[in-house]
Structure formats: C-alpha cells, structure tokens
Amino acid sequence: MLIRKKYQLPTMWKFNKKFDIKKLQEEALKLGNSYGNVMETNKALCSNNHELVMSVYKHFKQINLTEFDPSAESPTVESCEALGKTAGTGDESISKIAKYKLKSRRGESLDPALNEHNYNTPTEQYKGTYFEEVVNSFNADAIRVRLVRLDPGKTLTPHIDYDPTYAVRVIVPIFAEKEATNYFWRKSKEEAYHLEADGSAYFLNIGFTHTVVNSGNTPRVSLMFSLKDQSDLQEIPEGNWNETNNMGDLRITNDYKEHKAEADAQQLAV
Numbered sequence: 503m504l505i506r507k508k509y510q511l512p513t514m515w516k517f518n519k520k521f522d523i524k525k526l527q528e529e530a531l532k533l534g535n536s537y538g539n540v541m542e543t544n545k546a547l548c549s550n551n552h553e554l555v556m557s558v559y560k561h562f563k564q565i566n567l568t569e570f571d572p573s574a575e576s577p578t579v580e581s582c583e584a585l586g587k588t589a590g591t592g593d594e595s596i597s598k599i600a601k602y603k604l605k606s607r608r609g610e611s612l613d614p615a616l617n618e619h620n621y622n623t624p625t626e627q628y629k630g631t632y633f634e635e636v637v638n639s640f641n642a643d644a645i646r647v648r649l650v651r652l653d654p655g656k657t658l659t660p661h662i663d664y665d666p667t668y669a670v671r672v673i674v675p676i677f678a679e680k681e682a683t684n685y686f687w688r689k690s691k692e693e694a695y696h697l698e699a700d701g702s703a704y705f706l707n708i709g710f711t712h713t714v715v716n717s718g719n720t721p722r723v724s725l726m727f728s729l730k731d732q733s734d735l736q737e738i739p740e741g742n743w744n745e746t747n748n749m750g751d752l753r754i755t756n757d758y759k760e761h762k763a764e765a766d767a768q769q770l771a772v
C-alpha cells in the first residue's frame with residue numbers, strides 16, 4: 503500500500519461515500535447532552551502538557567464512542583509524567599515537536615496510554631448504532647470514535663495533531679451552519695472550507711496547522727474518528743496536492759483573524 507506523508511496528500515478530501523444525514527442527526531440527538539471536554543472524557547489520554555491541551559480544546563466538547571483498549575497496559579499518572587520528561591515538558595514548542603516526532607514513528611515508542619491506536623474499544627452507547635455502521639464502512643479499523651461539538655461563537659486554538667502516517671482523521675458533519683469554517687495553513691497559505699452536513703465524509707490532513715471557527719447560531723456537531731492506516735486514502739490519486747483537492751474551489755483566504763475576532767466577541771457575550 504502506498505503510504506504518504508502530509509505534503510503528498512491534499513489538505514482535505516471528500517470521500518466517495520454518502521451517508522444518511524437524517525439518521526446521523528437522529529442518532530446524535532439520542533445521545534442528548536452528555537458531552538464533556540477532552541480531559542474529562544479521556545482521562546487516560548494524558549498529554550505532556552495538560553494546560554496546552556486545555557487551551558486548545560476548552561471549547562471542544564465530545565462524547566467518546568470508543569475507549570482505551572482494556573487489554574493494553576493500564577495508563578498511570580507516572581507513565582504520563584515519564585513521557586513528559588522524555589518529550590521535554592516546560593517548553594511548549596519542544597514538547598510539541600517531540601510529540602509529533604514520536605507519533606510520526608507510528609506510535610511504536612509511545613506509552614500505550616498515549617497511543618491513540620489503543621482507543622478502539624466500542625462503548626455501550628456506540629454498539630449497534632448507525633455511527634458504528636458508518637465507521638465500519640471504511641476499510642481501515644477506526645480509533646478514537648467520538649461525537650464532537652463546537653458551540654456557537656467558539657473557536658479552537660490553531661494546532662497540529664499528527665502526520666497522516668500515524669493515523670487518518672475523518673470527519674462526518676452532522677449539524678453545521680454555513681458559518682462554521684475549517685481553516686488550514688499549508689505552505690503559509692490559509693485555506694478555508696465549509697463542510698456541509700449532507701452525509702459526506704472528509705479526510706482532514708491534521709499534519710498541517712488547523713482550526714475551526716463556528717460563527718453560526720447553533721452548535722456544530724460531527725462524528726469524528728481516525729483510521730489506523732491509509733487504505734481508505736488509496737482513492738486519492740498520486741499528484742501534487744499543494745494547491746488543489748476535490749473540494750470544489752480551493753478558497754485561499756485571509757479572513758481567519760476577522761472570524762476569530764467575531765467568535766471571541768460572541769464568546770464574551772455568552
């Protein structure tokens with residue numbers, strides 16, 4: 503199988519799949535309002551810098567649909583601290599680079615608790631749902647399946663997660679107003695996308711700096727997960743993807759600052 507790094511893949515890609523948006527919306531509403539923040543819902547997925555994680559994700563709420571593999575070694579506070587030491591805690595830029603490099607090696611040297619590939623055990627509320635059917639329609643096994651919510655007026659701090667050689671991030675928007683925008687920065691150009699909640703599924707190249715701004719009036723809710731390998735990316739032809747993809751017109755913008763200011767203002771107002 504062709505394995506590609508972030509520059510060999512588009513920033514985003516609309517998969518050749520279509521799901522039933524009504525069913526997705528019904529399932530999402532069934533789960534009610536049991537969302538928590540990333541640190542509450544993923545206690546084991548400790549980071550070498552909790553404050554950094556909280557600053558990035560404090561407005562990003564989720565319901566986990568898969569959890570830490572119980573057969574993997576149990577995570578401990580010590581294991582988190584140990585990783586913090588090897589990754590260079592205290593200096594955000596060093597620890598981020600170290601974490602990125604660790605993950606670029608497909609997680610082989612990661613503590614099991616920090617390896618997202620171990621977050622693959624279905625929760626009770628996930629089993630037998632349409633969400634499971636959607637996720638299982640992909641060729642690769644999924645990890646960290648969750649329902650995520652970004653409230654109106656909220657934004658995430660721009661960040662990098664990991665290279666697509668570590669795992670392949672997929673998003674299926676369920677509720678999204680057109681004022682919800684995904685931003686990426688690639689080769690110092692800002693790209694902006696609205697992801698329509700019409701049953702489409704998208705690959706997100708989260709090796710590039712990215713964020714989401716919800717300037718709408720309702721929460722943006724999505725099914726989000728990662729795939730263990732790149733088998734589902736084989737539908738993407740080889741090529742130079744630095745300035746194109748299959749998302750229609752690639753919008754090169756310079757409007758993130760404006761939207762962020764607007765989102766921040768709304769944040770103060772609520």
Ligand SMILES: [Fe+2]
Nearest residue numbers: 661662663708
């Ligand atoms: Fe991210």
